[in-house]
Amino acid sequence: MIGNDIIDLEVAASQHTWKRKGFLDKLYTPQEQEIILKSDSPALFVWALWAMKEASYKAHQRKFNLPRRFNPKDYCSKLDDIRDNYILGTVNIGECLYYTEVHRSIYKLHCIASQERSINIVEYHTSSIDSIKSHLITKISEEQNIKPELLNIQKNENFIPYASHNGKPVCSKFSISHHGKYSAYILALTNC
């Protein structure tokens, strides 16, 4: 299963004071707090780790069709490789492990989490929330050979989005994320 999370770094910086008392304690494990506080750019790692946890949460919730929970400290992230334009790591939740890839620019972070180390996906970014669903529907329609006008994106009882064709679920794995000026989706190019 896959999940993604996008962060508009400008919005994140304007809305949050991660130095606020209790902020790190409520969201991050002691090991994660150490990574953040020992780094040269704590704000970057506050958001990179958050994106890793959030993307993994989405993948995990989808895998087991779980009810929503706000339990960020149960998702334990580790960093493996930190480069100028990406950060590779893993996130553990219970017995499950997710591989994460954070792509970074000065404006935004986008994290992809997956159970497999390497996955074949389509990734699409836009600054228009309205166009993202129609773009995703077009892609799914190409993949599944279904007319786009017969496809819909809906949410199930656990608020997990899925594609449907004439009211019946279509087997496709995807994840959508919005934040500030940015939206992104990922779509797995594999059979379910």
Place this chain on the structure above:
Amino acid sequence: MTDKEILQKLKKIVTPYVQNEEGLNDFDETTDFLNDLKINSANLVDVILDVEDEYKIEIDNDSMNGMLTAGDARKIIQRKLRNE
């Protein structure tokens, strides 16, 4: 403190983080922070910290995990105020 008073205060606390203003019009027990108000998940922690400051209570992890609607928050606040 009555349920209504707590809900009124909660509405005030969440307002700065709301991305869907319409969701505030019929703010009640069933209002969902993420789905109805479109509060970003990273902002939920700000709501929780603001609630802690407002009521001088500490919201433990287990309680935080289930704080998804205004009704959930109201019950947690009352439980903490009773020191349970």
